[in-house]
Amino acid sequence: MDSQPLSSHIAPPIPEGAPLFEQENARSVAVRTLLRIASTALDAERLVRDELAAHPAWNDFERALYQELVFGTLRMRAKLDWVLTGFYHGEFPKCMPAVQETLRVALYQILMISKVPPQAAIESASRLLSRIKGEAYAAKLVGVLRAITRNVAGIRYPPREQLALHLAVVYSHPMWLVERWLERYGEEVTEQMLAANLERPPLYLAANRVRTEDRFLPVWLEQHSIPFEISPLAPRLVRTNPFLEISALPIAREGLCYVSDPMYVSVASLIEATSPSRVLYACTTPTLALLPVWELATARSCGIAILTEQGVLPGWVAQTQQQLGWGPLEVLQPESDATFDVVALDAPSSGIGLWRRKPEGKWRLDSWDLHRAARRNRKLFERAIANLAPGGIVAVTVASFEPIETVGLVEWVARAHPELERVRADERIVSPSLIHADGTLQALPHNHRCDSVFVALFRKRL
Template identity: 30%
Template sequence: MGGARAAAARGQAPHGRRRVVARPAGAPGRPARSGGCAAVSRTRRKPGRWRGARAVALAALEGVLDRRGWARGLLQRQPGFDALSARDRALALELVHGVLRMLRLLRHLLEQVSGRRIERIDPRARTLALLGIYQLLWLERVPAHAAIHETVALAGGRKRRGFVNAVLRALQRNLAGFAASAPAELPPGRVVPLRPDRFALLRSAWLPDWSQPEAHALGIAFSHPDALVERWLERLGPERTRAVLAADNAPPPVFLRARRGRTDAQALVQELAAEGIAAHRWDELPDAVLLEQRIAPSELAAVREGRASVQDATAQAAALAVHETPLAVPATPPERVADLCAAPGGKACYLAELFGERAEVWAVDRDAARLERLRENVERLGLTDRIRIEVRDARSIGAQTPPFDRVLLDAPCSNTGVLRRRPEARWRFGPGALASLTALQAQLLEAACRLVRPGGILVYSTCSIEHEENAGACERLLERERGWRLVEQRCTLPAIDGPDGGFHAVFERRG
């Protein structure tokens, strides 16, 4: 018998790993397990407490993986999502975002535990197995038996249930425990980096050696595409690349922005403390407050009642640059300020708060649906008389529109600075997508330049950390457009318990 066939006969994959063979519970040579597939089908147990959240997450994940839309929108449109409790909606969101964030690592683990190539696994069984693996490794609060039972219960057919059950129990057998840091005595292949403060310890080595600065191994262990890891290693070096990879997989921090005129950062910290919520001022910015515990911002009275907004520190810094940069030629009050690509409106609202009655703020975006969120924020913050909302493409604004004193262009980008918040964006990154984005950014920058009066300023910002979209875009702008001067530029890398990654540059149009 050949080597591969002999291995198969021993219940192993051809490459030597033990192969998962899904047998019906009670089959010859294998006793039925309590809670196994047959038990699920016979007893018709009442659906578990969180099965609704898992079912909604499963449907949304299948839509995202089929490229039918983005995660949050697909999840919120799923039948049954609105009927979930707030706690179950949070679980569904965590499952979807978590699986998408760790998709490459999860697929690698599934191949290791099953002995099958990922493309040879039934799509529904594959997605369920990924959901189950994520729960077993990442969700400490969900008991392992509940994660397995409730996930298997969604599988449908007997064969599919058997496969998912076998995969999850095989993973459970190879799991030796968890640690807050990577043990130095274990080889890297037996250590799975789940979060910066949580590592899974395996009995057998299933990962490549990710201790070395090698893009493929780091890409698997930290669940990023090789293309991103390679470019970061080349530009940032191994140490900073590892820091970015870890930050991308960490829970995103929540920054609040105190609503000027209604409160300030210190008063907001005190209000939160009175509600039992720990927070502190972010000293680098005048209105920024960082929450020290995880809580849904919608549960905060300050947010609901318009004394605060959710906005990351890097985004606040870009809006502040628009306000704080002095004009070479003073404006005639009130100043004219435009936020192009404004939806959902965080920066436009901050600009209206910063300038008060000293400026008229235009919020321009071509997406009418996303501008509805801006209108909601404008009303919540009491800014209806300070912001003019325009549904139009910034590139279509013609010479008949009077020029502006200050323009902010927060351009569409690859989102590589905010991958922890937009987990599927990492899987849509590639040379073609990057080329399309840089072409669009160039068109928008050209349009923005036409809207700034002599002596005015233009602030260009992205939530990317890629050179082509940031400093490279600025260099190309200065090559194309005469009469402009680069005042400053700043690129921020994402940090654990710190700001998102992003970029902004300030240009002055010479008078």
């Protein structure tokens, strides 16, 4: 065998714009998607939706396989890298990104997908690696994958005596965060949270109340033999198969339903109880949290404006408005002195609470990002409440359960804004299981099957 290190083999580059496979399939497109995620700040969910739309000829298996490879590889990246580094004799971190992602995708199939024969995963990786680096290099890497396949039962992970490292590798989370959670929550709860973050995120659908009633959605799903259950946290929502492609459903194309989450619906319910006349949604960039609030404003015929850091709206907002038939969103200008009786603040955050849906976030975050996120959410809070009318309510949503971003925000408001008083969430309106002793809401990954979001309510004194 050639004694040169694997990283020394060089093959002619693939011509710009050429596909990695002559005929792209789910595996090669998954590798391409992972490369784009690793090299940009693009959102994995959106990239996956775009690729699915670009490959209408794929059958159900190929579409499901593609999604599982992208999100599964992202969720399990640390565990995959541990195995590859061990069998690759330390060379794996030196590989070019396309090689790394190809090996991760192949290994994910070998270790995690029982319905895919290991040989199919290896042959697919071999063809792709041959195009990336040449046949000789590919043969060496295929040898690594075959060696892993023969020794799956003998793979050694860090021993439990090295608890933080063991949990970080086995549950594929950043080491610094595992250490942080162990110190705060202890071993048992930390392990439960890590395991919960590896689960596929549930898919929640809400009936579009502007066009139909809540009861329409479960009836339609039952008539079409689509399994579902009513959310115990927000009964107007149904929870269904996470691989269900919403865009393929007639009721989605007709604007009769939309994707949501129990926490965002709960916020809208709390806002609705105040009988708002004008609502301001403030954010860095719009997220799913906007939708129930926008729907509420349209259904109640009350005005709604949006304040963003960039001052512009992404294209999906206009598409959503057209599809769902909701009212216009006024973009609030920085110098505006308009007042609102409700401010729904979708605060900037680390995004830790979204890692089941957005597992790429695990590998983009470091401990300093928590402090940066906390500073940003306070800055946007200051900007948003400048337009809050006396007696008005501000509902703050933070997609995290890190204290510096959640409890820390509440404590900062108490110090910096004596004109604001805390308001308890009403257990007659939202699920009592979400309400903490101080009246805030917090979903956690191991206790609630939804985004792990924090919510706090404040009222501006008269």
